[in-house]
Amino acid sequence: MEKRTIITVKDLVKQYGDFTAVKGISFEVYENEIFGLLGPNGAGKSTTLEIIETLRDKTSGQVMVDGMDLDKDPNGIKKIIGVQLQSSGYYPNLNLTELIDLFSGLYNQPVDPKELLQRFNLEDKATAKYKQLSGGQKQRFSIATTLINKPKIIFLDEPTTGLDPQARRNLWELIQLVRSQGTTVVITTHYMDEAEFLCDRCAIVDKGEIIAINSPDALIDNLVAGGFERQKEVKQANLEDVFLHMTGRALREE
Numbered sequence: 145m146e147k148r149t150i151i152t153v154k155d156l157v158k159q160y161g162d163f164t165a166v167k168g169i170s171f172e173v174y175e176n177e178i179f180g181l182l183g184p185n186g187a188g189k190s191t192t193l194e195i196i197e198t199l200r201d202k203t204s205g206q207v208m209v210d211g212m213d214l215d216k217d218p219n220g221i222k223k224i225i226g227v228q229l230q231s232s233g234y235y236p237n238l239n240l241t242e243l244i245d246l247f248s249g250l251y252n253q254p255v256d257p258k259e260l261l262q263r264f265n266l267e268d269k270a271t272a273k274y275k276q277l278s279g280g281q282k283q284r285f286s287i288a289t290t291l292i293n294k295p296k297i298i299f300l301d302e303p304t305t306g307l308d309p310q311a312r313r314n315l316w317e318l319i320q321l322v323r324s325q326g327t328t329v330v331i332t333t334h335y336m337d338e339a340e341f342l343c344d345r346c347a348i349v350d351k352g353e354i355i356a357i358n359s360p361d362a363l364i365d366n367l368v369a370g371g372f373e374r375q376k377e378v379k380q381a382n383l384e385d386v387f388l389h390m391t392g393r394a395l396r397e398e
């Protein structure tokens with residue numbers, strides 16, 4: 145089936161003073177895929193994401209989101225995307241239900257807080273404040289809030305950083321669920337196992353340039369075809385498997 149392109153980035157450049165953080169990158173994201181931006185610290189992933197999210201000005205280049213040109217219709221783009229807020233974006237005196245009601249009012253979108261919290265395994269926290277949540281719960285809540293305006297695309301910037309293996313896997317399942325319900329997901333991560341598990345395609349960004357873009361499988365196959373061999377014998381399991389086998393897969397944060 146022909147894939148529909150939902151994001152097109154062409155020759156994108158971002159300069160901070162004399163420093164060029166993004167050096168003319170181009171890529172496309174297809175509708176309903178999970179697309180990853182991978183790269184070391186400072187590669188330019190967040191800058192790229194924030195430009196597409198309309199939160200940061202670009203220096204040059206073209207960005208189209210669902211047929212809308214970033215230069216001409218940033219407000220149109222804002223309406224169809226969901227962006228994770230930093231923790232400072234949540235009013236400290238409101239509980240989770242009240243926060244959802246607040247966003248729902250701001251977006252003018254009716255949302256049932258109970259149903260949304262249930263979907264993200266947070267029904268017991270309906271009257272808790274954001275700051276009272278564990279790391280995993282905070283991430284789940286912030287992903288839940290990206291869905292309030294019923295976006296076509298959500299952007300997740302390092303959603304599992306700092307989480308334990310159980311919470312990470314739980315979040316992976318939730319991200320897959322969000323995609324299965326029709327949302328396109330753009331994610332940045334430093335965890336290659338995460339990208340391999342979640343992403344349909346990923347771009348590897350280094351020093352402001354895209355150095356590879358493909359499915360994780362194809363990237364691995366290309367490396368092996370080039371004669372790469374692992375130095376160590378590959379074991380049937382890794383330390384994370386040991387950890388999860390011994391401590392279980394159930395979430396521990398409650």
Ligand SMILES: Nc1ncnc2c1ncn2[C@@H]1O[C@H](COP(=O)(O)OP(=O)(O)OP(=O)(O)O)[C@@H](O)[C@H]1O
Pocket residue numbers: 160165183184185186187188189190191192
């Ligand atoms: N507001 C700013 N002013 C000046 N330089 C900036 C600014 N924001 C980012 N940079 C620089 O641009 C480069 C790219 O930063 P960016 O945050 O996009 O990278 P990243 O790939 O998301 O990194 P990380 O994985 O650490 O989040 C870095 O060298 C960073 O120091």
